Amino acid sequence: MGKFLSAMALMAAGIAPTLANAQCYSVYDRDNQLIFQDTQSPIDMRQPVAEAIRKRFAPGAHLVFTPAGDDCTLIDKTAAPKALPSEQPGSDKR
Known part of the structure; x- marks a missing residue:
């Protein structure tokens, strides 16, 4: 039993x-x-990657994944920009 626990601890480590x-x-x-x-x-990485990328992004897109460092800044150029709230005519804020 001791060898089994030692082996499990090594595997977990x-x-x-x-x-x-x-x-x-x-x-x-x-x-x-x-x-x-x-x-x-x-x-969803459980799906075929090429097919999932093609569905989510434009044809010809490709995924690269690497060990993350501090330089993995969130970038999403696929999201539609939000419109600025339009000003109501005659609502002059002074």
């Missing part, structure tokens, strides 16, 4: 660094312009 490594997911369009980046996957 070996897995822990792998789980601690976050990923940085970057999506590039067909012109290799960065259009999305985050530490959270933009797609």
Whole structure:
């Protein structure tokens, strides 16, 4: 029983660094312009990746994921820009 617990502890210690490594997911369009980046996957990774990327982004887009560092800044150029609230005619704020 002691050997079994020792083996389990070694396995857990070996897995822990792998789980601690976050990923940085970057999506590039067909012109290799960065259009999305985050530490959270933009797609369900249980699906075929190429198909899921094609559905979520434009054809020709591709996903690159690397170990995340401090340089995995959130970028989402796919989101529609929000319109500024329009001013009501005659509502002059002074």
